Amino acid sequence: MNTSQNSFVQYEKDAVYKAIFSRRDVRTKFLEEKIPGSVLARILNAAHHAPSVGFSQPWDFILISDMKIRERIKHSFIEEFQKSVKMLESDQERQRKYTSLKLEGILESSLNICITYDPNKFGPFVLGRTSISETGVYSVCCAIQNLWLAARAEGLGMGWVSIISNCKIREILEIPDYVSPVAYLCLGYVSEFENTPDLERSGWLRRLNLENVVCYEKWRVHQSEQWSDLKDEIARTDFNNKGK
Ligand SMILES: Cc1cc2nc3c(=O)[nH]c(=O)nc-3n(C[C@H](O)[C@H](O)[C@H](O)COP(=O)(O)O)c2cc1C
Numbered sequence: 157m158n159t160s161q162n163s164f165v166q167y168e169k170d171a172v173y174k175a176i177f178s179r180r181d182v183r184t185k186f187l188e189e190k191i192p193g194s195v196l197a198r199i200l201n202a203a204h205h206a207p208s209v210g211f212s213q214p215w216d217f218i219l220i221s222d223m224k225i226r227e228r229i230k231h232s233f234i235e236e237f238q239k240s241v242k243m244l245e246s247d248q249e250r251q252r253k254y255t256s257l258k259l260e261g262i263l264e265s266s267l268n269i270c271i272t273y274d275p276n277k278f279g280p281f282v283l284g285r286t287s288i289s290e291t292g293v294y295s296v297c298c299a300i301q302n303l304w305l306a307a308r309a310e311g312l313g314m315g316w317v318s319i320i321s322n323c324k325i326r327e328i329l330e331i332p333d334y335v336s337p338v339a340y341l342c343l344g345y346v347s348e349f350e351n352t353p354d355l356e357r358s359g360w361l362r363r364l365n366l367e368n369v370v371c372y373e374k375w376r377v378h379q380s381e382q383w384s385d386l387k388d389e390i391a392r393t394d395f396n397n398k399g400k
Pocket residue numbers: 179180181182183258259260316317318319352353354355356
C-alpha cells in the first residue's frame with residue numbers, strides 16, 4: 157500500500173488538527189446541559205482505544221455525578237490550593253496573579269471522571285514495562301488525551317484538576333492502595349472554547365516557540381546544517397502561530 161492510500165483525505169486531516177488545536181483545558185463557562193449517554197459512551201470508548209504498554213489497558217474510568225462526593229473533592233482542592241498559595245509567599249505579585257486564576261470546575265461541570273492506573277492488570281509481566289515502570293502511567297495519560305480530544309470534537313469542555321490530594325481521592329472514591337489516581341477531570345458542555353490557553357491569556361506563561369523545543373541529533377542541540385530545511389519550515393510555523 158502506498159503512503160497516499162494510508163493517508164487521511166484532506167477534510168479528515170483538517171478534523172484531526174482542528175480537535176488538537178481547538179482543545180482547551182476548561183474550568184469556566186460550563187452549561188447545565190447533561191451529557192447524553194451515547195456521547196459519553198463514545199468518548200469513553202475513544203479513551204479505551206488509546207495505546208497501552210503491552211496492551212495492558214491499565215485504566216479504570218470512575219464517573220462521578222454525586223454532588224456530595226464532588227463537594228468532598230472540592231474541599232481537598234481548597235486545602236491543596238491554600239498550600240500552593242503559601243509556596244508563593246516570597247513573590248507577592250506572582251501570588252496575586254495565581255490566586256486570581258480559576259483552576260477547577262469540580263462543582264460547575266456536569267460530570268467528574270477520575271482515571272486510575274492499575275499496575276496489576278495483566279501483570280506482573282507486562283510486555284514493554286520491564287525496564288521502564290512509568291510506561292504504565294504513560295499509557296493512562298494516552299487514554300486521557302484521547303478522551304480530551306474526543307470530548308472536544310463532541311463540543312464538551314474538559315479540565316484536569318491536579319491540585320488535590322491523591323490520598324483524599326483514594327479515600328473518597330474507595331480506590332485500593334495499589335491503584336493510583338492519575339487524573340481528576342471535569343467535563344461538560346460549555347458556552348465557548350477560548351482560542352488560547354487561559355494561562356497564556358492571563359499572562360502566566362506563553363507557548364514556547366517550536367524551534368526551541370526541537371533538537372537535532374542530541375539533547376538541546378538546535379543548530380544543524382543537515383536539518384536546515386526542517387528548521388526553515390519550523391521557523392515559518394512559529395511565524396504563523398504568532399499571527400493567530
Ligand atoms: C497533568 C496536568 C495537570 C493539570 N492540572 C491543572 C490544574 O490543576 N488546574 C488547572 O487549571 N489546569 C490544569 N491543567 C491544565 C493546564 O494548565 C493546561 O493544559 C495548560 O495551561 C495549557 O492550556 P490548554 O490545555 O488550554 O492548551 C493540567 C494539565 C495537565 C496536563
